[in-house]
Amino acid sequence: MLSAIEIEKISHELRHVPVKKAACIEALKIVQQERRWISDESVADIAAMLEMSTAEVDSVATFYNLIFRQPVGRHIILLCDSISCYVMGYTVLRQRLHEILLIGYGQTTADERFTLLPNACLGTCDHAPALMIDDDLYRDLQPADLEQILEKYH
Amino acid sequence: MERPLTQHIPDNGAALHLREYEAVGGYSALRKALRDMEPAQVSTLVKEANLKGRGGAGFATGMKWSFVPMNVPGPKYLIANADEMEPGTFKDRWLLEGNPHQLLEGMILASYAIQATDAFVFLRWAYKDAAREMRQAIADAYTAGYLGKNILGSDFSLEMQLHTGVGRYMCGEETALLNSLEGKRATPRAKPPFPQVSGLFGKPTIVNNVETLSWISHIVNNGEAWFKSLSHTADGGTKIYGVSGRVNKPGAWELPMGITMRELLEEHAGGMRNGYRFRGALPGGASTDFLTDAHLDVKMDFAGVAAAGSRLGTGTMVVLDDHTCPVGFVHNLEHFFAQESCGFCTPCREGLPWTEKILWSLENGTGEPSDLELLERHARLLGPGNTFCALAPGAMEPLQSALKYFREDFEQHIKEKKCPYAHHQH
Numbered sequence: 001m002l003s004a005i006e007i008e009k010i011s012h013e014l015r016h017v018p019v020k021k022a023a024c025i026e027a028l029k030i031v032q033q034e035r036r037w038i039s040d041e042s043v044a045d046i047a048a049m050l051e052m053s054t055a056e057v058d059s060v061a062t063f064y065n066l067i068f069r070q071p072v073g074r075h076i077i078l079l080c081d082s083i084s085c086y087v088m089g090y091t092v093l094r095q096r097l098h099e100i101l102l103i104g105y106g107q108t109t110a111d112e113r114f115t116l117l118p119n120a121c122l123g124t125c126d127h128a129p130a131l132m133i134d135d136d137l138y139r140d141l142q143p144a145d146l147e148q149i150l151e152k153y154h
Numbered sequence: 155m156e157r158p159l160t161q162h163i164p165d166n167g168a169a170l171h172l173r174e175y176e177a178v179g180g181y182s183a184l185r186k187a188l189r190d191m192e193p194a195q196v197s198t199l200v201k202e203a204n205l206k207g208r209g210g211a212g213f214a215t216g217m218k219w220s221f222v223p224m225n226v227p228g229p230k231y232l233i234a235n236a237d238e239m240e241p242g243t244f245k246d247r248w249l250l251e252g253n254p255h256q257l258l259e260g261m262i263l264a265s266y267a268i269q270a271t272d273a274f275v276f277l278r279w280a281y282k283d284a285a286r287e288m289r290q291a292i293a294d295a296y297t298a299g300y301l302g303k304n305i306l307g308s309d310f311s312l313e314m315q316l317h318t319g320v321g322r323y324m325c326g327e328e329t330a331l332l333n334s335l336e337g338k339r340a341t342p343r344a345k346p347p348f349p350q351v352s353g354l355f356g357k358p359t360i361v362n363n364v365e366t367l368s369w370i371s372h373i374v375n376n377g378e379a380w381f382k383s384l385s386h387t388a389d390g391g392t393k394i395y396g397v398s399g400r401v402n403k404p405g406a407w408e409l410p411m412g413i414t415m416r417e418l419l420e421e422h423a424g425g426m427r428n429g430y431r432f433r434g435a436l437p438g439g440a441s442t443d444f445l446t447d448a449h450l451d452v453k454m455d456f457a458g459v460a461a462a463g464s465r466l467g468t469g470t471m472v473v474l475d476d477h478t479c480p481v482g483f484v485h486n487l488e489h490f491f492a493q494e495s496c497g498f499c500t501p502c503r504e505g506l507p508w509t510e511k512i513l514w515s516l517e518n519g520t521g522e523p524s525d526l527e528l529l530e531r532h533a534r535l536l537g538p539g540n541t542f543c544a545l546a547p548g549a550m551e552p553l554q555s556a557l558k559y560f561r562e563d564f565e566q567h568i569k570e571k572k573c574p575y576a577h578h579q580h
Binding site: 019021023025026028060064065066081082083086087119121122123127132 | 244281320396397436493
């Protein structure tokens, strides 16, 4: 069931759109912000509220790489794997992250602290290689920087 | 040398806020247009300036606007495409974070020209600072009377919203962007009808790039002759150019349109890092053909780069050095494009992963001599006219040019059954 706060936020979005289904992405963002990910139950709840089929909501939810359809950790690491970061050595960062966190892409640490994901170009190519953790951008990275950065997230 | 778009952005990268923007003449173009100009005069001025879109395609902005039907009732939309996601591109970030009101003023002027009722900034998820600054700027512009009902006492009204995306490169394609704004999967739409006639929610819609829209206030204030005088070539204005890769000073600079690749690389990016040699570059993002050291004197404007066999694209160059494997470089690009294909049309959905797989096999020493012909066939069959949108043809540009310029590297991978480069990074 959607919470009162989720319903209120989605209702607010509905005032800005000419048809209910146009709020689908906003609704997914709202629920994900509250619950970290979108469960089957959330898909069905959003579908009911926006008068859409669950399949239609799921087709949208699964299209976008930053809507998570399985549980994720408390913090999301997005490692840029695009061309400038490739040239500047992001693969070394990836290797180091695997070693520190003992997880691969798409996996979550056992303590649910981090989920590691590759991400397309973060748009900071003059400071490659780069990654984001939640809303924070880290640039000009060396593998040796990683442990200290990860320490900030609990 | 004039730098109209970036001269007021503080060196520390902080945003120019409303009062600071007004202090350097901000919103004077809007006052002027609403007081002295008909909407059609704004369009005509932009057309005469021959402003070309800075998002990658280089389509004439005034021309695009002229397709919007005027004098029809109901909503019309103006959208700033701030979904900067072309690999190697980081120019709009600078404008969004540093001078948000310049974009807003351009959007309000563009909306006035086409008589739009609602405007949206479609911003990519990753640009958190830009989101904060744009949200603040929109709120401040409402408070100051630059947005909302009867702007500055005129008959013109405009509502503005910020939309932050949830990923996917496809959202940068203008019709896919419209689908995403409608809450749908970001797949491209058939054209015609063009968005100018039937766009967001089936209403007339203009989608322009951030850098393009940031020009409008300057053109309204200073005129078309001034705009053309900023450039070294027939394509007017300045351009935000960028360089990334193993150069001494990677970065972005606002420079006269039409400077040469050599000036950009050597004077602004400080040349190659010690021990690294320049082998080539994608002049304007991931979906542009390689240029090589034979092209260093090419003028970086739309016509100049096209004549050299590539595209100006976004104007942000990615450099290939002699320690980086060209096959691995192209594999990285094709991995990106295969992943970002929306899956709607078959050649793109099937062809891009196949291309990626062949390049992967070359890198891993299992490539066959026939693979080169297979790659060439893909470059042809995924080229312009064979796919639903420009994603796959764009993906083929670096591949086809790499096969041309770095052919010995491809052949060496097959012959030696391994990647000859030491780092061998994947």
